[in-house]
Amino acid sequence: MKSHQIHLASRPTGMPTQENFKSVEVELPALKEGEVLIQNTWMSVDPYMRGRMIVSDSYIPPFELNEVMEGGAIGEVIESKNDQFPVGSKVSNISGWRTTFISDGGDLALLPAVGVPEQHFLGVIGMPGLTAWVGLFNVAKLKPTDTVFVSAASGAVGSVAVQIAKLHGCKVIGSVGSDEKAEAVKAMGADAVINYKKVENLTDALREAAPEGIDVYFENVGGDHLEAALNVLNPYGRIPVCGMIADYNAETPQPGPNNLLLINTKKLTVQGYIVMDYWDQYGEFVEQMGQWITEGKVTSEETVYNGLDNAAEAFIGLFEGKNKGKMLVKI
Amino acid sequence: MKSHQIHLASRPTGMPTQENFKSVEVELPALKEGEVLIQNTWMSVDPYMRGRMIVSDSYIPPFELNEVMEGGAIGEVIESKNDQFPVGSKVSNISGWRTTFISDGGDLALLPAVGVPEQHFLGVIGMPGLTAWVGLFNVAKLKPTDTVFVSAASGAVGSVAVQIAKLHGCKVIGSVGSDEKAEAVKAMGADAVINYKKVENLTDALREAAPEGIDVYFENVGGDHLEAALNVLNPYGRIPVCGMIADYNAETPQPGPNNLLLINTKKLTVQGYIVMDYWDQYGEFVEQMGQWITEGKVTSEETVYNGLDNAAEAFIGLFEGKNKGKMLVKI
Numbered sequence: 001m002k003s004h005q006i007h008l009a010s011r012p013t014g015m016p017t018q019e020n021f022k023s024v025e026v027e028l029p030a031l032k033e034g035e036v037l038i039q040n041t042w043m044s045v046d047p048y049m050r051g052r053m054i055v056s057d058s059y060i061p062p063f064e065l066n067e068v069m070e071g072g073a074i075g076e077v078i079e080s081k082n083d084q085f086p087v088g089s090k091v092s093n094i095s096g097w098r099t100t101f102i103s104d105g106g107d108l109a110l111l112p113a114v115g116v117p118e119q120h121f122l123g124v125i126g127m128p129g130l131t132a133w134v135g136l137f138n139v140a141k142l143k144p145t146d147t148v149f150v151s152a153a154s155g156a157v158g159s160v161a162v163q164i165a166k167l168h169g170c171k172v173i174g175s176v177g178s179d180e181k182a183e184a185v186k187a188m189g190a191d192a193v194i195n196y197k198k199v200e201n202l203t204d205a206l207r208e209a210a211p212e213g214i215d216v217y218f219e220n221v222g223g224d225h226l227e228a229a230l231n232v233l234n235p236y237g238r239i240p241v242c243g244m245i246a247d248y249n250a251e252t253p254q255p256g257p258n259n260l261l262l263i264n265t266k267k268l269t270v271q272g273y274i275v276m277d278y279w280d281q282y283g284e285f286v287e288q289m290g291q292w293i294t295e296g297k298v299t300s301e302e303t304v305y306n307g308l309d310n311a312a313e314a315f316i317g318l319f320e321g322k323n324k325g326k327m328l329v330k331i
Numbered sequence: 332m333k334s335h336q337i338h339l340a341s342r343p344t345g346m347p348t349q350e351n352f353k354s355v356e357v358e359l360p361a362l363k364e365g366e367v368l369i370q371n372t373w374m375s376v377d378p379y380m381r382g383r384m385i386v387s388d389s390y391i392p393p394f395e396l397n398e399v400m401e402g403g404a405i406g407e408v409i410e411s412k413n414d415q416f417p418v419g420s421k422v423s424n425i426s427g428w429r430t431t432f433i434s435d436g437g438d439l440a441l442l443p444a445v446g447v448p449e450q451h452f453l454g455v456i457g458m459p460g461l462t463a464w465v466g467l468f469n470v471a472k473l474k475p476t477d478t479v480f481v482s483a484a485s486g487a488v489g490s491v492a493v494q495i496a497k498l499h500g501c502k503v504i505g506s507v508g509s510d511e512k513a514e515a516v517k518a519m520g521a522d523a524v525i526n527y528k529k530v531e532n533l534t535d536a537l538r539e540a541a542p543e544g545i546d547v548y549f550e551n552v553g554g555d556h557l558e559a560a561l562n563v564l565n566p567y568g569r570i571p572v573c574g575m576i577a578d579y580n581a582e583t584p585q586p587g588p589n590n591l592l593l594i595n596t597k598k599l600t601v602q603g604y605i606v607m608d609y610w611d612q613y614g615e616f617v618e619q620m621g622q623w624i625t626e627g628k629v630t631s632e633e634t635v636y637n638g639l640d641n642a643a644e645a646f647i648g649l650f651e652g653k654n655k656g657k658m659l660v661k662i
Contacts, residue, residue: 051596056596219595222591222592226591241594241595242595243595244591244592244595247591247592248592253589253590254589255586255587255588255589256586256587256588256589256590256591257586257587258584258585258586258587259584259587260553260557260575260578260587261553261575261578261579262603263572263601263602263603264550264572264573264574264575264603264604264605265382265387265603265605266603267602267603267604267605267608268602268603269600269601269602269603270594270600270601270602271594271598271599271600271601271602272593272594272595272596272597272598272599272600273595273598274595274596274598277598
């Protein structure tokens with residue numbers, strides 16, 4: 001059995017390019033007792049993977065050069081010597097960027113039976129969805145009376161944050177980089193959406209959308225978005241820091257906003273977090289989110305690239321704003 | 332009875348100058364029933380007052396132009412028509428920047444009888460001391476195993492933060508702007524002190540002082556100090572933001588550090604706070620601090636300017652690093 005894999009060919013500086021990736025075929029050995037063979041059907045590309053392409057002081061180790069990359073994927077067991085995972089089982093796994101792989105089951109989870117399309121477990125009801133959930137509830141301690149500003153509001157995490165905050169009773173303002181995405185985010189229920197590429201001054205636009213000020217800024221972007229949010233946040237505002245995508249590909253680190261003193265004068269809380277620390281909430285989250293999806297209260301937008309050899313293009317597309325909602329690769 | 336007062340003559344841009352202040356004498360009316368006449372003996376100058384000299388979106392209203400300024404002071408009741416405050420009572424008040432004033436008692440507090448010099452109630456056992464206390468315990472949730480970095484470590488708040496953290500069992504690193512201050516902070520028990528004016532790279536100096544990383548950064552300064560702290564903080568590190576004195580007099584707001592993404596990757600919590608929100612802890616604080624002072628476990632350094640007409644010079648001196656410990660004016 002052959003496995004088609006994408007390896008890290010070189011570490012990017014600035015925006016990743018096709019040259020950083022290479023397509024490789026490897027031969028898999030025969031299954032041993034306790035092992036299963038998985039055929040991946042979907043894989044996820046996520047902005048955080050950019051951090052793993054370089055050597056840094058981050059929360060997860062970097063990808064190895066000339067080794068297969070990793071990431072969330074959904075697959076089907078096609079051969080099994082493990083009773084827990086019979087042939088035909090649908091599993092989520094962290095062995096993306098490859099068509100097939102062998103596992104002893106330790107890194108597999110059977111998909112919960114909540115009646116949603118399997119690829120949703122890479123998005124709205126998977127890691128990105130849980131990231132939005134814990135950012136709002138655990139980190140920002142969301143209250144129904146809050147006005148919430150979500151940057152990258154049409155992205156995998158942002159689009160879920162918008163919808164969860166609306167379901168919680170909040171007023172929600174999103175920011176996006178195109179009118180098309182603005183329409184999509186409005187359709188998800190956002191009270192106002194700012195196309196940041198079209199406004200002269202993001203602070204003014206945000207003030208106009210939220211004359212009462214914002215209470216929570218769901219931080220996906222950094223830079224000018226953080227600056228505007230600090231300006232418009234109300235006293236005791238909270239900033240769950242999910243990511244700062246503006247910084248991921250900067251060849252020279254960009255200076256931060258010049259108004260950080262507002263953290264003091266407005267008594268703000270800025271808190272970085274990482275979803276791995278909150279996996280104990282996945283059960284509760286899946287139950288609630290599964291219900292919301294089947295009731296039509298949460299919708300899931302997906303942008304799909306076909307074929308493993310287009311995975312690098314899909315990944316690079318994340319930083320070019322090519323995805324609406326969750327960016328996926330169908331294998 | 333005349334009151335000698337310092338009024339705000341104009342609002343500063345950049346560093347305050349003598350021209351922003353003017354010395355005024357006003358005649359006080361006769362006491363009404365329930366009122367007392369206070370003679371101030373000590374007044375405090377604090378960095379936060381810079382924020383009140385301009386019109387901004389801060390937590391306290393700005394000083395009025397051509398009106399007397401305000402601030403913490405200690406005084407003695409010299410005439411009384413209020414049984415709660417008989418003649419001779421020592422009181423803390425917020426009517427600094429003047430020699431005498433009339434009060435109905437609502438803004439006065441009798442000095443607690445803990446046997447320390449009265450001017451300490453403007454410093455180590457007053458607002459600056461409580462600011463250090465709540466920043467470490469309430470905001471940063473200090474643990475004895477933490478390594479703590481305190482900027483402006485010889486200042487009124489910083490010097491208390493250093494000593495409290497040591498008493499709690501922590502390893503403490505301070506930063507100061509002169510060798511003389513470094514000696515003073517070492518004498519307070521700091522494990523290492525960095526003279527930031529003498530090091531080429533603050534991050535390197537901090538890493539050398541804390542090869543194990545820091546867990547808490549007590550933020551008084553901003554700018555390069557925040558950048559270095561972010562670099563050296565351990566995962567789940569905490570930054571209580573007491574102030575950012577580097578920004579107070581900037582004529583053009585300075586960009587923030589270029590490594591804010593570390594808030595996310597290290598899962599840091601950056602939390603602004605203001606001591607007014609924690610006055611309910613003052614009783615517990617005074618009891619503990621009074622004991623520490625009388626036992627010689629906490630020392631208090633004070634820099635004293637004599638005479639109300641030198642108050643502006645004392646205040647400006649805060650931003651020129653002229654104080655060791657608490658900057659006071661003896662009236």
